[in-house]
Amino acid sequence: MALIECSNELAMNTPNRTRRKALGALAAGAMMATDGVQAAVRGLAFSSNATLDAIVIGGGLAGLSAARQLKNQGASVVVIEARNRLGGRISSQVLPNGQVIDLGAQFVSKAQRRISKLVDEVGLTRVQPHDTGDHLFISSSKATPIRVAADAMPLPLFGKLDMLLANWRFEHALHNFRNDISHLDAISASTFLGKLTHTGVTESFLSALIEGEYCVSLDDISAYELLEQVTSMGGLSGLSNSDQWFLSEGTEPLVQHLRTSVGNGLVLNSPAQNLEIKPDSVTVDTPRGKYKARQIIVAVPPQLYDRIGLLNSVPPKHSRVLAAYRSGRVIKTLLIFDRPWWRDRGLSGRIQHIGSFFNSAVDCSSPQGRVGNLVVFSTARSARQLEVNRSESVRIRLAMEWLREVCGTTVPSVIAARSVDWSADPWSLGGYASVRSLGGWLDAPSLFATHGRIHFAGTETATEWRSYMEGALQSAERAAQTVLFNGSK
């Protein structure tokens, strides 16, 4: 919950342009909430005996985007959403000083063409995270921080050479890994990385980077899953270019935009509870009534399929693989200061800490740098350690203690802060995304292919940029096209 109030002085100092945009976003947010109720009422009208062209379960980026595409082609569609808001793993908040913060997804890269197009369509402002100054690197839970020039790798010479070699071997593996699925899907990604590297220091650095990107322990996924994941981003170059920009208005306006283009047919507060597949239709039960359609798009994370009774409707092998899906773990903590004080100390705000509760930080301050926004991530093992019985206020206190250990005791107090544990969210159960367990590719290579009247969307089902917003949009494109193709059946 919102923690610390901002001073009036700060609110006054925020430039008009930003404040206007922020207030606009706030107003739109309020509108969304009101519309939610209306949409829910309108939604009730659908729960008659009418058979729709499609039902979409899940009002995240994937579900909304699929619904928009279907509506654009004249299809009758209803989107059923469990929460009282749309957007799923996208959620922005406007602080009292007008600053917009992203509690969920935030960064887009130019290589992600669908999300970039949507950003342009909505007319949002891209901001490059501040990167000038030294980064801080801490190699283990007890090591002292070292300052590293922004473009330097924080490894000794032999580690750097080892890294180059590991990089080369990884690229090589990406070329032909699909021919070796039975071996690579049976060994863990950590075993695989161990074989690519010669030194412990490089192995732990590389593992930390990858675990930071995917939010899962490399012991829990197969080498094959890792290679598929990286391939979906266009290879290693995609990985290094994947976190380029954030949006000064936050990511939520993207959701509001899609919501407007979907129009009516949005039903909030309505978790889908059961699916009934009949020869000529699909029926979905919700607390607000039943919905019937010719096709259905399931756009919720796979670890939630069980809740809608989907595991009984797919082949047993698929059901087993889906039941073994693992949620990524991420806790995002946003520390807001009256200014980005680290810049005065020649620091970029980028921190990487292996083995701590908090494993990375990035400066996402407003472009003018009037307010300092340090975004701190706890992912994978770090999140697992941090999440145990800790409330939001305790996490924020621990984050501040950590920052003082890393940057010195003169770190000023925050003017506002938030910390969200996505694993505790019942309608996400984690983030950035969930992944297949070991052996899952071998058992069910085409897990998300259309099954009768059931189509799958959601970032986990994407073949491009899986686990990113871009992946959600790509999966929606594929699902909507298949629904349209199957339309008359």
Ligand SMILES: Cc1cc2nc3c(=O)[nH]c(=O)nc-3n(C[C@H](O)[C@H](O)[C@H](O)COP(=O)(O)OP(=O)(O)OC[C@H]3O[C@@H](n4cnc5c(N)ncnc54)[C@H](O)[C@@H]3O)c2cc1C
């Ligand atoms: C902390 C965090 C940071 C991230 N950072 C980035 C980033 O910087 N860049 C990036 O590209 N991606 C990022 N991501 C990932 C990104 O958020 C997701 O890839 C994307 O938003 C997924 O969209 P989706 O529609 O597939 O799923 P979701 O957003 O999860 O949408 C699924 C929807 O289904 C609903 N639902 C669930 N169960 C039911 C049910 N039974 N009935 C009805 N509705 C149901 C949920 O409430 C939700 O609204 C981040 C994620 C997190 C958590």
